[in-house]
Amino acid sequence: xxxxxxxxxxxxxxxxxxxxxxxxxxxxxxxxxxxxxxxxxxxxxxxxxxxxxxxxxxxxxxxxxxxxxxxxxxxxxxxxxxxxxxxxxxxxxxxxxxxxxxxxxxxxxxxxxxxxxxxxxxx
Numbered sequence: 001x002x003x004x005x006x007x008x009x010x011x012x013x014x015x016x017x018x019x020x021x022x023x024x025x026x027x028x029x030x031x032x033x034x035x036x037x038x039x040x041x042x043x044x045x046x047x048x049x050x051x052x053x054x055x056x057x058x059x060x061x062x063x064x065x066x067x068x069x070x071x072x073x074x075x076x077x078x079x080x081x082x083x084x085x086x087x088x089x090x091x092x093x094x095x096x097x098x099x100x101x102x103x104x105x106x107x108x109x110x111x112x113x114x115x116x117x118x119x120x121x122x123x
Contacts, residue, residue: 002071011065036109065108
């Protein structure tokens with residue numbers, strides 16, 4: 001049995017630990033969380049993909065969220081997390097199962113909430 005909350009904490013700490021300004025990480029976590037809640041995992045990944053000002057932070061957040069889903073047992077055929085086409089195909093596969101899709105959404109919601117507050121608490 002996996003402790004999913006612990007996995008969310010690890011992902012959040014990794015997101016908050018990315019090199020960059022504290023305010024930028026907190027702001028991005030807040031915005032991605034909002035997109036996730038309104039539009040789901042696909043919307044969150046699309047939002048992260050189009051970030052130009054904080055591209056390095058956005059890529060790290062994307063990679064951590066995908067790694068979190070994998071760690072939690074969501075099957076993945078992704079060969080490269082940097083390949084947007086592969087990521088979208090993976091998200092389509094997840095969306096085929098409503099249970100899996102909602103599971104990923106909830107995991108990411110928890111991790112982004114933790115990341116937001118972790119970034120706020122750091123220095």
